[in-house]
Amino acid sequence: MDTKFNADVIVVGAGPSGISAALSVAKSNKKVILVERASYPGSKNMYGGAVYTTALKEVFGDDFDKFKYERIINSHTWSFLNDTGSFEMTYKNNDAKAAYAIKRFQLESQMIEIAKANGVYYIPNTLVTNLIQENGSVVGIQTEQEKYYAPITILADGVNSLLARELKLRNDYKTHDIILSVKEAIKLDKKTIETRFNLKDDLSNGVNKQFFGSDFGKLKQYKNLFMMTFLYTFKDTIMLGVGVNLADLSKNKLNINEILDEIKLHPDIAPLIKDGQTVEYSAHLIPEGGYKKIPKLTSNGVIITGDAAGFVNGVHFEGTNFALISGKLAGESALVALENGDYSQNTLSVYIKKLEKSFILKDLYSYRNVIESLYSRSDSLSRYYPKKIKELFEIVTSANCISKSKQIKEYFFSYFKDRNIIEVFKDVNAALKCVLDVFFGK
Ligand SMILES: Cc1cc2nc3c(=O)[nH]c(=O)nc-3n(C[C@H](O)[C@H](O)[C@H](O)COP(=O)(O)OP(=O)(O)OC[C@H]3O[C@@H](n4cnc5c(N)ncnc54)[C@H](O)[C@@H]3O)c2cc1C
Known part of the structure; x- marks a missing residue:
């Protein structure tokens, strides 16, 4: 390693993709720094509520068993809402363990602890303001406080990825490529949730409901309003949220908070959250451009992963699995470059080959028009x-x-x-x- 480098790899962003990337590098005994702007894990991040266990297992291996969850999500309902009720389809497999309901701060905290135990040097509460470039290659990061140098930087800085935009690897998203989502965490006691959703009391069951349709209440007046509403049961909380395309919101001059308020009044949803207390309200963007909007994924000394690369399958609410696996592949590609002592885009493009072999580019391609x-x-x-x-x-x-x-x-x-x-x-x-x-x- 060149003496001026502080690490072999720097990872920006400690969401699922960044932690996974850092862990896969650290597991090969390379020095890796993971920089996160949030003061405590997961506090800047948001999702509906299901993290997929196959991807967790693949990234965390034997440590997978250490993950504490609030419920196993194994009942899925697709509900088409009308003005007075709904048509629902439910698939339930009481033995399935494909997804865990874990709150984001719990998820990221647990992942970071495992990463640190494997040698990742974690720097929280630190905003990366820009990238340091020398001779056409990224060689480090500038934070608000100091500079860190490494031959490879992995950008796992989420949907906005200002750093990828700084490098001109990605254009600004158009409004129709972005979903704005809001979510309420609604507290109810554990027993009430189990009775309401017909769940066992040992946390081995949990529900994910997806609702389609906007032809009810005050929402009837708006045209072209396609929205996806979701509900997840946690131990003693219900997560209820909705995502709407930014273009639809601006066309209708609509505030997404009003949409969620209206959803909470729907006759099929109101009884599910009755007497609940909203203890958290959060908002986040989701990249929905899919295959056609994937940015340039590598450049000299840099790799982009997770939401920063737009790796989400919005149709199936899949994002954490894309983030975890793309992060792992980014880390493995960095190892190939370190082995060769060549950090050029050419060598790092092994990442694209790995993505093509995985489900990530295959799924994004299949869903490119959906x-x-x-x-x-x-x-x-x-x-x-x-x-x-x-x-x-x-x-x-x-x-x-x-x-x-x-x-x-x-x-x-x-x-x-x-x-x-x-x-x-x-x-x-x-x-x-x-x-x-x-x-x-x-
Ligand atoms: C409403 C909603 C519901 C969803 N539901 C699900 C679901 O149920 N299941 C599922 O699998 N996926 C879901 N997703 C998608 C999933 O949350 C994301 O795909 C996943 O979190 C992406 O992980 P990531 O690590 O790439 O990015 P993120 O989780 O966004 O992490 C990026 C990290 O980078 C940090 N960061 C950003 N910029 C900087 C900087 N300059 N310096 C330092 N740190 C920085 C941020 O603070 C953050 O911690 C949902 C998303 C939303 C918004």
């Missing part, structure tokens, strides 16, 4: 089909003494009456395109 299609058909998904599903189930469930055959026929023809047939074809076309993209994937 989010765009969802937004382009947002009124269909949020308004029209929840209404049509309601009409269908009214026929099926109400014994109204009218012939079922007559009602079903009328229902079928109503698609042609109350909607321009071209719109129906566009919906079918968009849905088919998404299914085929995902099916044929990479």
Whole structure:
């Protein structure tokens, strides 16, 4: 190592991707500094509530068993909200352990403790203001207090990644590539949550509900409002939040807080949080540009990972798994460069090959058109089909003494009456395109 270097690798940002990157470097006995602006772990970070265990295991190995969680999330409900109720589908596997509900400060604290025990030098409460460059290569970081030098810097600084923008590796996001999300942590006692959600009392069950539709309450007046509402059960807290595309918010001149307030009044959601006390309110951005908006992932002396690289599959609420695995691959790529003594973009591009082999670029590629299609058909998904599903189930469930055959026929023809047939074809076309993209994937 060149004497002026303080470490072999510097990692900026101690979220899942940064911690994972730092850990994989430290495990090979290389010197790694992990710099985080927050004073305590996870305090700047936010998510719905599920961290995926396969990725945790892959990154933390034998230490995986040390993770304390609040519940195992093994019941999933997709609910299409209408103005008076909903149509729901639930998949439940009481033995599944694919996701843990862990609060962010608990998640990051536990991950950092393991990283430190493996030799990562953790510097909290320190904002990296810019990168230090020499001869066209990043050679270190400038913090508010001092400079640190290393031949490789891994940028794991999250969705805004000012540092990637400083290097011009990434353009500013357009409003339709970004979701603004707000979330309330609503406290209720443990027993109430277990009764309300039909859970066992040993924390081995937990629920994730995803709600679609915006045709209710005051939200009815807004056009093209596609929103994804989520609910997770923790031990004695419910996390309830919503994400809306920034373009939809600005078009409708809508404040996202008002949307969450309206959601809390929906007749299917209000009883779930009744008598709960909001103990935390947070907001965060989610990069939703997907495959088409991936930045330049490497440059001389630098690698970008996690949310900073836009690695999120918003359709399935997957981000921590992308962050953990891309961080690990970034760390492993840094090790290859250290081994070769060559920190150029050319050598570091081994990272891209690793990403291509993993699920990360495969999934992002398969889903490259899905989010765009969802937004382009947002009124269909949020308004029209929840209404049509309601009409269908009214026929099926109400014994109204009218012939079922007559009602079903009328229902079928109503698609042609109350909607321009071209719109129906566009919906079918968009849905088919998404299914085929995902099916044929990479
Ligand atoms: C509302 C919402 C719900 C979500 N739900 C889920 C879910 O249920 N499951 C799931 O898997 N994913 C979910 N995600 C996505 C997931 O949270 C992210 O994909 C994941 O946290 C990304 O990890 P990261 O390490 O790349 O970035 P982050 O977790 O954002 O970490 C970045 C870190 O960098 C630090 N930092 C930034 N700039 C600097 C700087 N200049 N100097 C020093 N430090 C800096 C920040 O303080 C932060 O700690 C959700 C996201 C949101 C917003």
